[in-house]
Amino acid sequence: MSPTGNVSEVLIKTKASTSRILIGESIENLGNYVSGRAILLVDKNVQKLYKDFFKNYDRILIEPGENSKSLDGLKNIYGQLLEKGVDRSWFIIGVGGGVATDIAGFVASTYMRGLRFGFVSTTLLGQVDASIGGKNGINFEGYKNIIGVFRQPEFVICDTEFLKTLPGKELVNGFSEIIKYSLIADSELFDYLDSSYESILALEPSSTHRVIKRCVEIKADIVMRDEKESFERRKLNFGHTIGHAIEKLSGISHGMAVSIGMVAALRISRAVSGLKKEDEERAVSLLRKYGLPTDFSYGIDEIMGAIRKDKKKEVDSIYFVLLEELGKSVIRKMKFRDLKKVLDDLC
Numbered sequence: 001m002s003p004t005g006n007v008s009e010v011l012i013k014t015k016a017s018t019s020r021i022l023i024g025e026s027i028e029n030l031g032n033y034v035s036g037r038a039i040l041l042v043d044k045n046v047q048k049l050y051k052d053f054f055k056n057y058d059r060i061l062i063e064p065g066e067n068s069k070s071l072d073g074l075k076n077i078y079g080q081l082l083e084k085g086v087d088r089s090w091f092i093i094g095v096g097g098g099v100a101t102d103i104a105g106f107v108a109s110t111y112m113r114g115l116r117f118g119f120v121s122t123t124l125l126g127q128v129d130a131s132i133g134g135k136n137g138i139n140f141e142g143y144k145n146i147i148g149v150f151r152q153p154e155f156v157i158c159d160t161e162f163l164k165t166l167p168g169k170e171l172v173n174g175f176s177e178i179i180k181y182s183l184i185a186d187s188e189l190f191d192y193l194d195s196s197y198e199s200i201l202a203l204e205p206s207s208t209h210r211v212i213k214r215c216v217e218i219k220a221d222i223v224m225r226d227e228k229e230s231f232e233r234r235k236l237n238f239g240h241t242i243g244h245a246i247e248k249l250s251g252i253s254h255g256m257a258v259s260i261g262m263v264a265a266l267r268i269s270r271a272v273s274g275l276k277k278e279d280e281e282r283a284v285s286l287l288r289k290y291g292l293p294t295d296f297s298y299g300i301d302e303i304m305g306a307i308r309k310d311k312k313k314e315v316d317s318i319y320f321v322l323l324e325e326l327g328k329s330v331i332r333k334m335k336f337r338d339l340k341k342v343l344d345d346l347c
């Protein structure tokens with residue numbers, strides 16, 4: 001069906017499929033996007049809060065939290081699919097944040113060699129990032145998203161009404177990625193996030209819609225040029241190399257760790273790719289406006305130790321995303337020893 005008045009549609013066209021991202025669509029219209037029998041894989045917290053919307057569907061509940069993205073978690077879901085007699089004619093719909101949609105995408109891509117699937121994304125991070133782009137993965141032996149597939153959902157409903165019940169710390173995780181998009185690809189978005197932060201933080205509907213739509217457009221554009229992350233898609237990792245290291249070392253949330261990782265990447269950008277001091281300061285001040293931490297006070301050796309274990313590293317180097325200016329990013333291959341030297345000089 002065509003989306004109604006207030007819905008924005010962004011398409012992700014790849015060789016194998018076209019994925020429809022529907023920003024501002026209501027969960028109440030889910031049935032319009034599904035054909036055949038459908039089963040929902042729903043995050044338990046979302047089920048509790050919104051059960052009336054799901055009552056007409058078969059459901060499997062997903063325990064909230066990263067632990068569900070595991071082989072044990074999958075075993076439980078495959079078992080329930082078999083018990084319920086789900087076959088290749090069914091449609092799978094993941095409902096929840098990144099945990100639920102990652103699991104649903106992986107299950108839908110592997111159970112019986114693949115069923116049709118779509119998502120209803122219910123977190124800010126999910127709507128701007130996790131549900132978009134066709135990466136469906138689970139964790140294994142302490143490595144995040146190390147087992148997975150690339151496969152695009154047929155649709156993603158980003159119903160912004162869900163965000164009203166999202167805990168503040170989950171919103172902050174989303175804002176970290178939103179700021180990332182502005183830094184790597186869109187200085188106008190940066191200016192908007194800067195000038196309108198009060199209405200954006202208050203989830204004022206038109207600002208929320210505008211911001212999510214722009215982030216989805218940026219990610220869609222990158223994914224269409226490089227679905228399998230051979231080069232350009234690496235730009236989405238801005239702040240994530242050091243961010244992941246900090247997340248592992250300190251246990252703080254992903255968004256907060258990425259914020260500090262972005263601060264480090266901004267500093268390195270000044271030293272290596274010509275970012276102006278004034279732009280670095282504006283970016284750090286924007287992160288603070290959204291309640292994100294910006295103090296980089298970690299031991300360089302510890303950080304380097306964690307980076308050397310990064311799953312995206314090569315033998316003695318890593319692709320590092322840097323800014324030339326706000327909204328303009330570049331990918332540089334950096335040797336570990338050069339990265340360490342820059343960090344030593346900066347800290």
Ligand SMILES: NC(=O)c1ccc[n+]([C@@H]2O[C@H](COP(=O)([O-])OP(=O)(O)OC[C@H]3O[C@@H](n4cnc5c(N)ncnc54)[C@H](O)[C@@H]3O)[C@@H](O)[C@H]2O)c1
Nearest residue numbers: 045064097098099100122123125126129130135162165166
């Ligand atoms: N596939 C990708 O490209 C991609 C990209 C980024 C992140 N991810 C993955 O996404 C996951 C993180 O996703 P997330 O940040 O959405 O976290 P999440 O799915 O863990 O959800 C966060 C919390 O919010 C709750 N929740 C969800 N929707 C709610 C709502 N509307 N109201 C109240 N509570 C709600 C959940 O139960 C959970 O407790 C990670 O596993 C990460 O690896 C995947």
Ligand SMILES: [Zn+2]
Nearest residue numbers: 177240254258
């Ligand atoms: Zn991230």
